[in-house]
Amino acid sequence: MPTDPLPAWVVTRRQAIGNHVRAARTDAKLSQEKLGELAGLDRKTINRIETGAYSTLLDHLLLIADALHVPLTDLVR
Numbered sequence: 001m002p003t004d005p006l007p008a009w010v011v012t013r014r015q016a017i018g019n020h021v022r023a024a025r026t027d028a029k030l031s032q033e034k035l036g037e038l039a040g041l042d043r044k045t046i047n048r049i050e051t052g053a054y055s056t057l058l059d060h061l062l063l064i065a066d067a068l069h070v071p072l073t074d075l076v077r
Contacts (some may be wrong), residue, residue, distance in 0.1 A: 001019075002028075014052045015051075016052075017052070017075060018050040018052040019050075020074065020076070021046075021049055021050050022050040022073060023069050025050075028068050028069075030068075031048070033046075035064065035067060039064045039067040040063055041060060041063060044051035049064070050065055
């Protein structure tokens with residue numbers, strides 16, 4: 001069971017993943033809303049993932065990677 005609050009490195013890593021999602025989305029010239037449509041998620045979820053404010057599900061990252069046509073490893077490297 002995770003500690004509460006989470007260690008700082010977890011939050012930092014979550015923000016780094018969000019930065020990778022944002023970079024891949026902007027490289028694809030997509031808005032958060034359009035990526036959400038393509039991934040079957042709402043814009044707020046995309047925003048929360050990109051800002052690291054949201055502990056996302058692996059399923060969401062898989063949907064986003066598929067919508068962006070990038071390997072999941074590109075988002076979590």
